[in-house]
Amino acid sequence: xxxxxxxxxxxxxxxTGRKPRGKGSWxxxxxxxxxxxxxxxxxxxxxxxxRKALAMARDLAKLRRSDHIVLVVTD
Numbered sequence: 001x002x003x004x005x006x007x008x009x010x011x012x013x014x015x016t017g018r019k020p021r022g023k024g025s026w027x028x029x030x031x032x033x034x035x036x037x038x039x040x041x042x043x044x045x046x047x048x049x050x051r052k053a054l055a056m057a058r059d060l061a062k063l064r065r066s067d068h069i070v071l072v073v074t075d
Contacts (some may be wrong), residue, residue: 005061008067015073021034026053027074030066040064041072 009020020026026048030040042060044053057069 003016005018005058008068008070012071012073020050022050022073024049025048026050026057027072028053029070030057030061030064031068031070031074032065033067034065039064066074 001067012020025043025044025046027041030042040060042057044056048056054069061069
C-alpha cells in the first residue's frame with residue numbers, strides 16, 4: 001500500500017461552488033479498503049483552517065489504514 005491517501009472534495013465543490021479553503025467547520029469521512037471496517041467520521045475543531053484540518057484527518061487516516069478521505073458537506 002502506498003502512503004498517498006486520495007482526497008475527494010467533489011461533493012463539497014458541487015454543493016458550494018468553490019474549493020475548500022479558509023477557516024470553518026470541516027468533517028471528513030475516512031474510508032477503509034476493508035469491508036469489515038466501518039467508515040470513520042472525523043470533525044476538526046471549529047474555526048480550523050482547511051489545510052490544518054486535512055492534515056489532522058490524514059494523520060488519523062494513516063492510523064486507521066484508510067485508503068481515501070471524503071470531505072463531507074455540512075449545513
